[in-house]
Amino acid sequence: MLVVDGLVRQFGTAVVLAGVGFSLGPGRAAAVVGPNGAGKTTLLRCVVGADRPDHGEVLLDGNELREDDPRSRAAVASVLDDVGFFPDLSVGEHLDLLARAHGVEPDTAPVLAELGLEALADRTPVGLSSGERRRLALASCFVRPRRLLVLDEPEQRLDAAGRRWLVERLEREKAAGCAVLFASHDAAVVEAVADQTVELGA
Amino acid sequence: MTAPPLVHVPAARELRTELARVRRARRAATKDGPGSDWYTPLLAVFVLGGLLVQGLRRVMGAEAAPLPHAPHVGLLLGAVGLVLAGMVLRAALALGPMLAGPAVRHWVLSGVVDRGAMLRPRLAAAAAVAAVVGAGIGALGAIVVAGTVPPWRTAVWWSVTGAGVAVALVAAAVVWQAGSPRAGRATGVGLVGAGLALALAALLVPRSATVPSVPVTDTAVVAWAAALVLFVVARRRLIVLDRAALGAGSGLAAAVQAAGTFIEPGLLLGLLEERRWRSARRGRARRGLGHRSVALLHSDLRRALRTPGALTLGVGLLVVSYTAAAILPHVAVAPVVAVAAYAIASRVAAGLRAVTRSAALRRALGGTDGVLTLLHLAAPLVVAAVWTAAVLPALLPANPLAVVLIPIGAVAVVERSATRPPPDYGAAVFDTGFGAVPIDLVRQLVRGPALLAGLAAVQLLLAV
Incomplete structure (x- = not known):
């Protein structure tokens, strides 16, 4: 389903990704692991089209994954480190808007309930804690269609119960046929979810 | 291989309307936002409009009294124009010029909505602002060339030329943003270099020499022809602007906004300095x-x-x-x-x-x-x-x-x-x-x- 081949990304003379390659099938999960500065976020950004690699290619279903193609955007749901929020939209309105942008009828209540955001549905993001904002960002992946989930350190700012929920949710995503690519420093989450690892900076 | 599923694409207008409706409702609920201080922009429009009208009246009522000029003044004006164009191009490409903040990128443009249609109003707004600013710079050029208040027809032609050049630059920047920003940045540097070379040439031209001048009407026609062609191309290319292109300038835009809000130019200058150093080659580690x-x-x-x-x-x-x-x-x-x-x-x-x-x-x-x-x-x-x-x-x-x-x-x-x-x-x-x-x-x-x-x-x- 997803094939990453010979990905190279350099900033100036600093080579962050030097020919990274792997493939990921539907219903499977790959964890990107490595020390700080190894290029985990850069790799995920290149995969979803938030950054452009200098060389190499990212294929989805055998075709180049182009972020400007609506079919790619329909297939790939991602939460990286660049999620922003509208200061004047409530939690519920954010999710409603995203569902509409994907052309699906908004049904946000189950997702809000699952992520413990039900009571916060009318609040604006400025009134949320960083952990709650993280949950809202993750919720954005589950109100829309998806076949590939790309998450950058999804366990960040989640409490112990939140991490248990995350593992269970990612397992359900896999069972539904969705491929999951995530970067993580949490060995327990990697152990529980990943079917394969992509090691960087080794 | 699984064939990509067909998707229903929501209309950009519907999504824009929905977003505007929700934001209006939120502002009405909090009784806050732009509606509460509507008179401030109105006052600014009134004051600036008055200044503009007074200026136009002075220009239109003035007698033509051009001062004798040496040929190098025209060349130097061209040099200034080239340097300015190069700098505007670089600045436009540093910011985008098509720009979407992180919220819009994640919650709106990540959807399957027609991205080109979503961005068209932004392109039109950018072109309109460029036209107004370019017209002002053109009028300023007319005053410099005349050495005094120019005849109003001349001022209008110069303004039309300036507006055309500015729209062409912004549209060209969008085309480069959608294709090869690096080539656009190189062109910007090239324009600045050409401007400096022209300035040097102007210094070498004897003051008694005759330099053929280009009629401003012809320049205006060429500028607007280029502007229209580039605008149409840019409008078509909006659809290929991806998340990387739309987000590349958002850090700089946020710094500009923060520097303006907090009246602290250091916020912007610091970021520019950091970007300059990031673009530098790695320094060789040497002993102290x-x-x-x-x-x-x-x-x-x-x-x-x-x-x-x-x-x-x-x-x-x-x-x-x-x-x-x-x-x-x-x-x-x-x-x-x-x-x-x-x-x-x-x-x-x-x-x-x-x-x-x-x-x-x-x-x-x-x-x-x-x-x-x-x-x-x-x-x-x-x-x-x-x-x-x-x-x-x-x-x-x-x-x-x-x-x-x-x-x-x-x-x-x-x-x-x-x-x-x-x-x-x-x-x-x-x-x-x-x-x-x-x-x-x-x-x-x-x-x-x-x-x-x-x-x-x-x-x-x-x-x-």
């Missing part, structure tokens, strides 16, 4: 020299020599200074050179700014704040002195005191700017009747620029 003061001096001098773009800026400012010497009255040359010397000294003062802005760095380096500041002034002073020596022929016959004051004054301005404390927003405010003026805040902001203005004034007095 000596101990304490000598080591700090040596490392700062090495940093100054590594500063990205410093050599290009220095050469460009030399051309500007020699051009000023060729066309301006003698008394005006030294102030121009003083400002240019400040610009080059400031560019190589990254070390000074680093130690003055970071208490942690000062603690790590040890010694008193005063000594650290003095040590980090040495490299900018050396660079400013060498640059002043290179520009000396343009200043002749020069007052020795004025010449000595140029590098010293430039470094003093750099020091005042670098050691400016953070803005104190709770400082004293003076109510003028037209609004409150935060006097202390203004005083803090002009700490460096005021000394620069003083330096220029002293140069003017010494040249008289």
Whole structure:
């Protein structure tokens, strides 16, 4: 389903990704692991089209994954480190808007309930804690269609119960046929979810 | 291989309307937002509109009285135009020019909605703003060429030309953004280089020579033809703008906004400096020299020599200074050179700014704040002195005191700017009747620029 081949990304003379390659099938999960500065976020950004690699290619279903193609955007749901929020939209309105942008009828209540955001549905993001904002960002992946989930350190700012929920949710995503690519420093989450690892900076 | 599923694409207009409706409802619920202070922009429109009408009336009522001009003035105006166009292109590509903030990118543009249709109003708005600003610059050019208030028809043609060129530049930047921003940036540099070359050529043209002039009407037609073609191409290319392209300038845009909101140019200048250093090649790790003061001096001098773009800026400012010497009255040359010397000294003062802005760095380096500041002034002073020596022929016959004051004054301005404390927003405010003026805040902001203005004034007095 997803094939990453010979990905190279350099900033100036600093080579962050030097020919990274792997493939990921539907219903499977790959964890990107490595020390700080190894290029985990850069790799995920290149995969979803938030950054452009200098060389190499990212294929989805055998075709180049182009972020400007609506079919790619329909297939790939991602939460990286660049999620922003509208200061004047409530939690519920954010999710409603995203569902509409994907052309699906908004049904946000189950997702809000699952992520413990039900009571916060009318609040604006400025009134949320960083952990709650993280949950809202993750919720954005589950109100829309998806076949590939790309998450950058999804366990960040989640409490112990939140991490248990995350593992269970990612397992359900896999069972539904969705491929999951995530970067993580949490060995327990990697152990529980990943079917394969992509090691960087080794 | 699984075939990609067909998706239902929601209409961009529907999504925009929905977003606007939700935001209006939220503002109405909180009784806050732009609606509560609607009179402020209205007042600004009234005042600026009045100034514009008065200006137009003066232009239209004036008699044509063009001053005799040497041919090099036209060439220099072309050079200024090229440099300006190159800088506008670079700035537009640094910001986007099509830009979407993180919220819009994640919650709206990540959807399957027609991205081109979503971005079309932004392109139209950018073109409209460019047209207005370009028209203003064109009118200014007409005034410079005429040497006085130009005939109104001439002013209108120049404005039309300026508007066309500005729209063409913005549209071209969008086309490059959707294709190869690197090529666009290279073109921007090329335009600045061509402008400097034209300025040099203008200096070599004998004043009695005849240089063929291009009718402004023809220029306007060419500019608008290019603008329309590029606008149509840009409109079509909007659809290929991806998340990387739309987000590339959002950091810079946020810095511009923050610098404006907090009246703190340092927020923007700091980011620009960081970007310059990021674009630099990696410095070769070398052993230091000596101990304490000598080591700090040596490392700062090495940093100054590594500063990205410093050599290009220095050469460009030399051309500007020699051009000023060729066309301006003698008394005006030294102030121009003083400002240019400040610009080059400031560019190589990254070390000074680093130690003055970071208490942690000062603690790590040890010694008193005063000594650290003095040590980090040495490299900018050396660079400013060498640059002043290179520009000396343009200043002749020069007052020795004025010449000595140029590098010293430039470094003093750099020091005042670098050691400016953070803005104190709770400082004293003076109510003028037209609004409150935060006097202390203004005083803090002009700490460096005021000394620069003083330096220029002293140069003017010494040249008289």
